[in-house]
Amino acid sequence: MENSTSKNTSSTTMTGALFSTAQNGKILFVQVLVGIFLYVNCLMIFTFFQKEAFRSDTRYVLFAQTLFLDSTLMVMTDLASVGAYFQYHIPCIPCVILCVLMNCVSVGTPLTLVAMCLERYVAICMPLRHADISNPRSRLVGLLLVWCLSSIPSFIEFFAFVASASSSFWASTIICSQNILNIHSWHTNLRTAVSQVYFLAMSAVIVFTYVKIMGVAKVASSENKKSTTKSVRTVILHAFQLFLCTFQFWCPLIESAVFEIDIMLFINVRYSDFILFIIAPRCLSPLIYGLRDEKFFLVMKYYAFWGINKKTSPFFSSSVS
Template structure:
């Protein structure tokens, strides 16, 4: 009996140490993600040309929203790990914000695909359609649409539970707000509608740009093919975001089978389906975009890259001058 107790204690200690290491790894990944996003947000804000271009404005929105979402989800992860209870009302606000922010990015991805479609397939109308007024309207539409589902969830929860429950404390989790089965089914149906529309938008824009790429001249093929690759990456992002909303239901089924497997799956879900899609946005519009990358590199190296390049170019000019005059004449 004592041996069994000692073995269980060893397993618990090993499991806690492993989970602590995983939590620390998440903090490192979130810190790197927030640093890269902060650098890109700073780059966006420093250049007026980026602030007046629709695709960069949409890109900046994903940076802001994803950074805020990453902070909230990391706090929720730490709170669940340490079993830290909070009142139900702040938990409802917390869950509302996380649900809202998790929908803003997929909707913005669909808007980015539409912007690339207009730029490539309707270049003459691009300036009128992407005007500042239409840009503000588009952002407002994205924010309003993304608030419909979390508002429905929170209002339904508050109306279904007794008022005294809102004064109690709970370890906050959005799954706890689905107090009845129909609320869970309605949530899934609305999510399916959201992502079906966004998937149709991405397929439509991809097919339209693909046709434009086939009919484009040799000068325009490079930009159209780049637009195709961008939309493919957006589709992959959307697929990962969609999997993020399916995973909680898989987690509940795994929890009934094995608790250890449930913990490992939830950790993998957080890394693959929450952090990874948010890391693709800086890759797609931050590092692949030549104009943005040049400015980003300048601020990332505190302007030293310009000094180094100027020194290299001056040394290259001197070397060429010596090559022309000959080593004996120099």
């Protein structure tokens, strides 16, 4: 009996050690990904501010906003995930504020992607009016509109939470998670419904811009063929990025269902959702505009190597003005 008990104890200890090792490896892998992601984004944001040509171009301004939103979301979600991993309790009010900000920023990215597609539509389909439409005033209005629209789902979810949360809950300390705002099942359903309305509206805009740009591409001259084709590919990449960004709104529903089945499966699913629908779509923005854009890549490469290679200097190259 004693041997059997000791074997069971050692088996449980070994299983716990393996579980802890696996979880440590996962959290370390996430920190490496987040570190690389933030370094690349900070380098691109720095590059954006170094050239007047970028700061006065609408598509680069929208790209910079995407980098800022993605970096902010990455920092906040990483802090929340690390806190949940170490089971760190914080007061309810700061957690609620953090969750509202995360929701706002997460919606801001797909809305900015839609704005970038519209900018490409105006540039390709209405080239003569592009300079008039894409001016500093319209850029400011567009940015404010994106921030306002991205705040609406967050405030809806916040007011629904305030109407349902008890006074004792506000005074409690909790392990912060984005699901904390979903006290009842109807909260999750409300969040999903609002997200789907946004998804359908944004998808309709992207499909519209894709069809219009494709129509121009068919009749474009050989000189404009390359630019139009590149815009078509950009819209397709944005559509894929939008799908990944909005699928994260389904994650709470999936995770809640999985949680009822098995806790280990829930942990693995939550980890996969974080990699696929939080980190992955945010890595696409640098690829779409940072590395595929020749002018931006040239300037970024110069600053990435601390200006050592003068051949890539944006100050001596005529390709970047």
